[in-house]
Amino acid sequence: MTGSRAEAAYARAVTAFSTPTLDLLHGRFAPFVVASLTLLFTADRASVAVADAHAELGEVLDELRAAGYDDDRRLPSGSGRDVCRNWVRLGWLIQQIDDDVEVYRLSAHAVAALEISGRTGGGRTRVSNSRVRTLLDAVDHLSVSAEVDPVRRLARLYDERDLLDAEIARIQETGHADPADDEELLEEAENVLHLARELPADFTRVAESLRSMQRDVVAHLRRDERPTSEVLREYLQRAQDVMQSTPEGRAFAGALRLIGDPDRIDALTEQLRGLLGRPFARMLDGAQRAELDAIGRRVEQGVEEVLAAQRRASHVITGQVKTHDPLRDRQIDDLLRDVIAGLHGWSGPATVVDPVRSMPLIDLGHLRQTTSDIRPPRAPAPLADADDVDFLDHDTRAWGGPRYAELEEYVAGLGTDFDLADAFRSVPDAARRPVDLLGLLEIAHRNGLTEGAGISTVEALRPDGTSRRFAFGAVTARSTKEDSDDE
Missing domain, CATH: 1.10.225 (NK-Lysin)
Incomplete structure (x- = not known):
């Protein structure tokens, strides 16, 4: 029994460490990767143009190499373009087209890795009153939501109302509200930052789930394993209701009802700015204050990222359904398989491939310039003098x-x-x-x-x-x- 539990725990750990998230954090160049991604992508910059990312990462590499950090091979080799392409292959960056511009976005694994790195290196992690109360409130809300006994449900509601009435009466009697002390408010702010750090990874995970569903739909459609009419009915329905096609999408649809309202986002932004003006906010460092101020923008960008992925998936699926041609798709698949097979044939260690030094030229010969009379054209007749012109009438x-x-x-x-x-x-x-x-x-x-x-x-x-x-x-x-x- 002990051996089976140990093996199961070890298998789970192996699976966890094989994910791109932990692979990023435990790689040889992990500090460089975390630092570079933090510089390239910020709360106000969710995507970066491919050319800009290559240039900026190249500047980062040059600065660190000039500072001597490459003496013990702590930096990857190659240019910024080579490093970015390797990160795409490892699953840390996503390459896509936005408004006819090729851009990079952080994958959900990279966002989670940066969140872990930021939380670990961001100072103390403590069991605070705020964090425990958040847990207890969440459990209490879950218990109330799952309650099926109307008597108990009413009793809970009456207790909450009594507490609210007592607080209202106290404020009316004293004429002022007693805020919590600065230390407790600081704990509350740190808890808010802790919760907010998990949002970008959640939003990115939903968007990636939608993109994965899009690829799955297109792949099944191209296989043409079922009658065309059945495929069209099913996938057109999925295109219209793409947000309900994945568990992550359904969860986001529920959250969108809470945070998708622009007025609610504006209210959140105003609340955060008001908090930054309170005395306790001076106890936060500069990075924490900036992170607290950016929560509203992060939520707004996360919602827009998911909605953009939804629109893109619907557009691609609908376009594939409209242009679906099983015969042409099979021909393209056969051609791609032949090409891949040919490339595998060249990949052997002893294979010698003659380089193509110049592109061949086609010999067209002499093309006919006319399709009727092959004789050279004659010169046009000379123009007649004006006196020789016969007009139709005097008015002309x-x-x-x-x-x-x-x-x-x-x-x-x-x-x-x-x-x-x-x-x-x-x-x-x-x-x-x-x-x-x-x-x-x-x-x-x-x-x-x-x-x-x-x-x-x-x-x-x-x-x-x-x-x-x-x-x-x-x-x-x-x-x-x-x-x-x-x-």
Whole structure:
């Protein structure tokens, strides 16, 4: 009997020490791992971008190596990127995508290890009045909740009411409340910190349970072991009710009713800030005060972490159900198995693998540029002169571009210099359109013009009989082009 009990106890201890939590705390680099994870992840920083984590951990390694801590191999080898990837493999970090950014998060094992390390190195651990009362209150609440005898249940409630009435009467009679002494309040605060340290690991454990359930759902769906209709009905239901699919999820759903209300979180934050202003709070050290102030944020971040894992699991499962293709999945599985088998074939100690020094190039030859006539294309026919263009009717030409021929002939008879505005006012109505004003300005610019200080105003006529006024700087133009020497 003694041997069986000893063997069972030893087996439980072996199992416990094989978990990533105790593996982290009892490894050769445990102090470095705990210190680095504490620096990277804080109450206000639940996730770190992969690139940032690699750079920051590299700086930590460089500083510690420069300080001489690597003399007796107390630091791991490699870069920050190598160390982070090893921690992912050991189960201390979780790598995932958040808002299209690849990030690291602490696993539940790492959170628990940091909590144990912080509690052990955070000072004294004592059997305080506050901690014992918390235990007794919890047992009493459990006993009341499990009570089935209505007489006993009423008796307990009457006793509680009598105590409350007596306290109310005392305060009304004396006019003031007597707070507990500072030593007792300090014990209460330490108990609160002790309870709060366990929350991050609990939240992370729920999120990991949801991610594990997500992988299980997708794996079962890809195996296609049952009729598709049955698989769809079951897993669509699990996607809609993912929080009820695991024991941790069901427990969190119950806790969410207490702490999921934003008003309750705000009230908790205000209470904590009020406590930090009390005289007893000066007896806490700086780390304890910061930890007490961060409890509200930790609770809020933990709730958001679990809800984000729930949304992600629902999205992945629903997407897999919608795109489920058993034939394609089997082809991908076969291909992956072939690749893994090939890699195992290369992993032998005597295996020689020729390196790929350059990627092969495909020989495409000469591709045809056309699909019809293989003869080279001919040059396009020259453009016809404007005089050779046949318009459908008079209205079509009226809405066309400037009448350059008529305008040039008109300008040629104006003498050496002329005012462009006066010249435009004298143009026949058919050539006094807005576009003809632009044409006249173009001809004047080509022949040579001088800009004056005044402003000229003209009225142009559209083909539909409407008019429009234009204003521009006064221009004196020439009727013929200036000589090149003058230019």
